[in-house]
Amino acid sequence: xxxxxxxxxxxxxxxxxxxxxxxxxxxxxxxxxxxxxxxxxxxxxxxxxxxxxxxxxxxxxxxxxxxxxxxxxxxxxxxxxxxxxxxxxxxxxxxxxxxxxxxxxxxxxxxxxxxxxxxxxxxxxxxxxxxxxxxxxxxxxxxxxxxxxxxxxxxxxxxxxxxxxxxxxxxxxxxxxxxxxxxxxxxxxxxxxxxxxxxxxxxxxxxxxxxxxxxxxxxxxxxxxxxxxxxxxxxxxxxxxxxxxxxxxxxxxxxxxxxxxxxxxxxxxxxxxxxxxxxxxxxxxxxxxxxxxxxxxxxxxxxxxxxxxxxxxxxxxxxxxxxxxxxxxxxxxxxxxxxxxxxxxxxxxxxxxxxxxxxxxxxx
Numbered sequence: 368x369x370x371x372x373x374x375x376x377x378x379x380x381x382x383x384x385x386x387x388x389x390x391x392x393x394x395x396x397x398x399x400x401x402x403x404x405x406x407x408x409x410x411x412x413x414x415x416x417x418x419x420x421x422x423x424x425x426x427x428x429x430x431x432x433x434x435x436x437x438x439x440x441x442x443x444x445x446x447x448x449x450x451x452x453x454x455x456x457x458x459x460x461x462x463x464x465x466x467x468x469x470x471x472x473x474x475x476x477x478x479x480x481x482x483x484x485x486x487x488x489x490x491x492x493x494x495x496x497x498x499x500x501x502x503x504x505x506x507x508x509x510x511x512x513x514x515x516x517x518x519x520x521x522x523x524x525x526x527x528x529x530x531x532x533x534x535x536x537x538x539x540x541x542x543x544x545x546x547x548x549x550x551x552x553x554x555x556x557x558x559x560x561x562x563x564x565x566x567x568x569x570x571x572x573x574x575x576x577x578x579x580x581x582x583x584x585x586x587x588x589x590x591x592x593x594x595x596x597x598x599x600x601x602x603x604x605x606x607x608x609x610x611x612x613x614x615x616x617x618x619x620x621x622x623x624x625x626x627x628x629x630x631x632x633x634x635x636x637x638x639x640x641x642x643x644x645x646x647x648x649x650x651x652x653x654x655x656x657x658x659x660x661x662x663x664x665x666x667x668x669x670x671x672x673x674x675x676x677x678x679x680x681x682x683x684x685x686x687x688x689x690x691x692x693x694x695x696x697x698x699x700x701x702x703x704x705x706x707x708x709x710x711x712x713x714x715x716x717x718x719x720x721x722x723x724x725x726x727x728x729x730x731x
Contacts, residue, residue, distance in 0.1 A: 646673070
C-alpha cells in the first residue's frame with residue numbers, strides 16, 4: 368500500500384510536525400507494510416529527494432496548481448495530510464492548500480483523504496494577526512474537515528471542535544496525544560538507580576521561558592530532589608545560565624535523538640514551563656513520559672485534560688505547600704503513571720490506528 372503524506376517540512380528543517388510524520392511513516396512501514404511518498408508543502412524547504420528510504424516531492428509554489436501537479440504524479444491508496452495552518456502559510460491561512468485538495472477531490476472523488484489536525488485555529492489579543500485571522504482559519508479548517516474522509520487529532524478539545532465544524536460528517540474523532548520524537552526505550556531503570564540529574568529540553572523559546580519565568584521554582588526543585596546537576600539540551604539560549612543558580616547547569620547543546628534518549632533514561636527528573644492544558648500536544652512532555660522519569664511542569668491545571676492530571680502524571684512544585692512528593696516512592700509513582708498514560712498512544716499504537724483508518728477508507 369502506497370500513501371502520499373503531505374507535510375509542511377521534513378528534516379533537516381527543525382519542525383515538530385515533520386519529525387512526527389517521519390517517525391510515523393517509519394513505523395507504518397515496519398509494522399503494516401505501508402509505504403509513504405512525502406509531499407513537502409513549503410517550496411523554500413531545502414532537503415533531499417529521499418529520506419529514510421522514502422521518496423520526497425515538493426510543491427513548486429504555494430498554489431492550488433502547484434499542489435495539484437504533485438498530487439497527479441501518482442495514484443496512491445490514500446492521502447494523509449498533517450494539518451497545521453501556520454506550517455503551510457505565514458499567517459496560518461493556507462487557502463491554496465484547501466483549494467488544491469478540493470480540486471483534486473473533484474477529479475478523484477474515490478481517492479481517500481485522511482487529515483491529522485495538529486492545530487485548528489489560533490487566538491490572541493486584538494493587536495495580533497491571530498485575532499483578526501482566527502475566523503478565516505476556522506473556516507478553512509471547517510472546509511478541510513468536510514472534505515476529509517477521516518479525521519484524527521491530538522487533543523480532545525480539537526475533536527469536539529472538528530465534530531462541530533464538520534457538520535455531522537465526523538461525529539467521533541480519534542484522539543491521539545503526540546508521541547516522543549526521540550525514541551521509546553524498552554528497558555528503563557528505576558529512579559533510585561539513576562543520576563541525580565534534572566534535564567531541561569526543548570526549543571530555545573521554551574527553555575528561555577523556564578529560566579526567565581521559573582528560576583526560583585527550578586532552584587526549589589533541585590534542593591527538594593537533591594539534584595546535583597541540571598543539563599540543558601538544545602540550541603544555545605544565549606542566556607548566562609549559571610549566573611544565578613544554586614546547582615550547576617551544563618549546556619549540552621543540540622544532540623542526536625539517540626543521545627538525548629540516553630540522557631533522559633539516566634536522569635531522575637525533567638522540567639518544563641508549558642501550558643498544562645496543552646501537554647498532550649507537547650513532544651517534550653511525551654519524551655519525558657516515555658523515559659519514565661519524573662515530569663515537572665511549572666504550571667498546573669485544575670482539571671483533568673486529555674487524561675493528564677496534576678500531581679498524578681506530573682509534579683507542579685509548590686514551595687509554599689507543607690507537603691510535596693519529595694521521596695523516591697512519590698517520584699516513582701508519578702513517573703510510572705506518566706509512563707502508563709503514554710503507552711496508550713505510543714508510536715506503535717499510533718501506527719496501528721492510522722493503518723486501520725487508511726485501510727478502512729481504501730476499501731470503501
